[in-house]
Amino acid sequence: MTTSSIGLKPVRQIAAHELVLDQMRRSMETGQFSPGDRLPSERELAEILSVSRTVVRAAIAILEREGRILVRRGRGGGFIVQAPTYNSTETRRMMRQNREGVRDAFDYRVIVEGAASRLAAERRRTADLAELRELLTSMEAALLASFEEQTPMKVVEFQRLDSAFHLGVARAARNPSLYDAVEDARRKMWLPVGSVFGRLEKNANDRHGDVLAAIESQNGDLAEATMEAHINDTRSTLEAWLQR
Amino acid sequence: MTTSSIGLKPVRQIAAHELVLDQMRRSMETGQFSPGDRLPSERELAEILSVSRTVVRAAIAILEREGRILVRRGRGGGFIVQAPTYNSTETRRMMRQNREGVRDAFDYRVIVEGAASRLAAERRRTADLAELRELLTSMEAALLASFEEQTPMKVVEFQRLDSAFHLGVARAARNPSLYDAVEDARRKMWLPVGSVFGRLEKNANDRHGDVLAAIESQNGDLAEATMEAHINDTRSTLEAWLQR
């Protein structure tokens, strides 16, 4: 008879190149490197990440196959970040088959981002407000620009700023675990989803101003409620898009 | 000139035996194995965790050095879980030097466990209630027993049940990310802290009943508020203990 031992699951050792891949993905997704930027050179990356070049190359090879970066040889070459190309039909199909997962992901976002917004209202400093305000104006600009010319590039730029704004709020909450949770929640679901809309809605930026205002006024309840409303707006938009 | 590249941190590859160690610790801390229990045999563990015996042994060796398990050879031998021995003076000193970390950890617990309690109220099924109710009565019994005879063993038993109760609430919320967050929050801070109190307060179980009642009545607001109050009670107790 084997012991039932629920709770002990097989461990999966994570290869060094997978860890590297993860970090590079994250750095691109959080907008540290935008489309067109060059990543640090192979040798620099190996140095920064303290792994061998071999490992860096393994990660790079995967990103290249995915089309996420372009590899150019020779002087002035390097790894150039490409705009992500999502297959919206595919994503939509996947999400339709996983309604429960989508719901859970949004519920989780509402919880952690709502709480982050509340704490941010209580703890924000002047520098936080300045940073968020700047992101807000950049988003306005990006949104307007995107209506004159709807390129994927513009959409990506807006989403990069959107991510930066939400993470900025989380940072202003000054709780490391909570920040990680927010980052995690966004990575898990929002990035693939968000990038699939393809074009921006006119109201995409409406709620951000309200959130910032609530944080500025140090009204925790309001800040939480506004953020929750914002995320639930997005949820509705997504659900409508899934119905279509 | 080196690229600044903030955000790309050195990756640390995690050895298989560390992953195993982690799972074994978790399984003991969440009360799947209590002091006195025998873990599955070396060979079974290797099978269950799909690693080689060598790896299992590496993890076991560490747990043994820490006094967390006792290794007995021969037939009828095995790995026997020991009651954890925390050094309360040491822990207190560490926590005094890290007040901010303690505050953040409690803030995080309030957020995720409060939210879990709310969702649990909305989604709980009959089976959840039965499970929680049973844990509650076991806790009552353990608490009473601990007053007749304050052994470390009794305290550990109560804490095991306490953990099971809180995780049970999180499970009833039926959101995997949130469950992980609750587990994480408890592991990060509460287990070392909780086990350091040394003896149980008479009111240690008072709030659990209220939490369960609120969840039973499907009153989300109340369930959240009660859980928050419970955790903040604990926070106060801990802070008083740190002052002493």
Place this chain on the structure above:
DNA sequence: ACTAAAGGTCAAGACTTTCGACCTTTCACC
């Protein structure tokens, strides 16, 4: 006393990662 069930040991081989040397491509500058 024997046997089965446990932990303990060892060695060969596979796989991953590191390190260092060298090759090839490309651009910028002279």
Place this chain on the structure above:
DNA sequence: GGTGAAAGGTCGAAAGTCTTGACCTTTAGT
């Protein structure tokens, strides 16, 4: 236009970790 520097590309040896399987030792139960 040549040349050098800066990039990616390739290779091979050595070190480290993990797997596998065979075997040893200890101990409790029959």
